[in-house]
Amino acid sequence: MRIITPMVIITASLAYILGLLEPSMWAKAGRNLAIFISQLGFEESLLEEALAAAYETVLLSLVGVSLGTIIAYLASPLTTPAISSPRLSGVFRLIASGIRSIPAIFWAILFVILVGPGPRAGALALSIYTSAYLTKLFYESLESIPQEHIDTLRVIGLRGLSLSMALYTHIRRQVLSNILFMLEYNVRTATILGFVGAGGVGYYILHYVSLLNYPAVVTFIMVTTVFVILIDTISYILRTRLS
């Protein structure tokens, strides 16, 4: 209860500042909701286009995960003091942290500028964000390995890439689980990258919203939601089995 009282006060204050307590806003929202509901529908003629857009969304998510995994696989050992040096690992962690602190949609804007609009920009944006995020998840898993295990392998003569590969085998369940987690994240993120022109279903949704074609918007959202739920479910089942 101690936390709830200040939260209520903070919420009410901020809602007042943002104008969320104005009755006129809620009245307008109600009217718009009624219009939106009255125009709801499913445009079968757009189904093929929606499926293609959802497919493109999944495709760029997969590219983001696969390329991001390769980069993180190579980078994570460099960010782990037990494998590289403490100074080097500090530098690489700083770089990964910097990349991770910038949201994927900002990377998408950058790549739209660099390579032009389309799914390539989205795939590159997701790849770079995924690589930084997976680097963090991988090095946390690598750090969970007891030092004695690492010592045993070092004494055998393993170092660098061979040592990293042996340690990845040791944590491969966590690694696979982390990759699946990022796939779920990427599929959801990829749906909005199109808002900035980086491919995927977001581009079409924004286009039909601007035309006030709500049945088309609903069609694209429904198809995308089915795809996202499907991938989320498969990934969740696999992750549960892994753990």
Next chain:
Amino acid sequence: MEAERALEAGKAVVLNSVEFSYGELKILKGVSLEVDAGSAIAIMGRSGSGKTTLLKIIAGLLRPERGSVRVQGLDIYRDGSRHIWGRIAYIPQSIGLIEGASALYNVLIARAPEHLLNFIIGFWSRGDVRDAMEALRIVGLDGKARIRVDRLSGGERQRVAIARALFQRASIVLADEPVSNLDRDTAENVVRILAGLSRNGVTVISVLHDLDLALSYFSRVYVLSDGRLREIV
């Protein structure tokens, strides 16, 4: 230098007045030890007496504050411990196997430094697989080569670690309490295989808690107490 090395001929490990502390706690107070090549010695002592620290120093994993450590004639803390890594097998208390991988993989990994490409692509030569299977056969595990090590018993896991040392062609095996969690019969079997490596010219240095096993299978037995090493047999 040559004279010094000549004097050490036949010695696999020579420790001279080794000292080591954890903060204020001085755990090794001038440990000296000479281990003949191809012999098997046991080190005993209470928990916290510094046995693991001593093994790690011999393995080149912990640098002593004072004293010298020569392994196969090399001063490992002056010349660099990497020169002897590959020739030593270190079996820690946790055994140090790659979980989720098969017994065969855990043995084959010992030759990854020599055959890096094979290791990376996961394709080993027939000769390597044959040798690894032979190492597993010696420890009685050739029938469980493809089974994941996390599904093996404690004794079997210890034997996988010994098979790895055999396959590695390590000239020195350092084992830290290899039988601490095993029943008497299994423990005796593991110690017999471990100490038996010395018949093939391998130097074995093992930390043990069981005096009977130490006296039965090791040519020399030492006790580490109050930071000093004493030979009792």
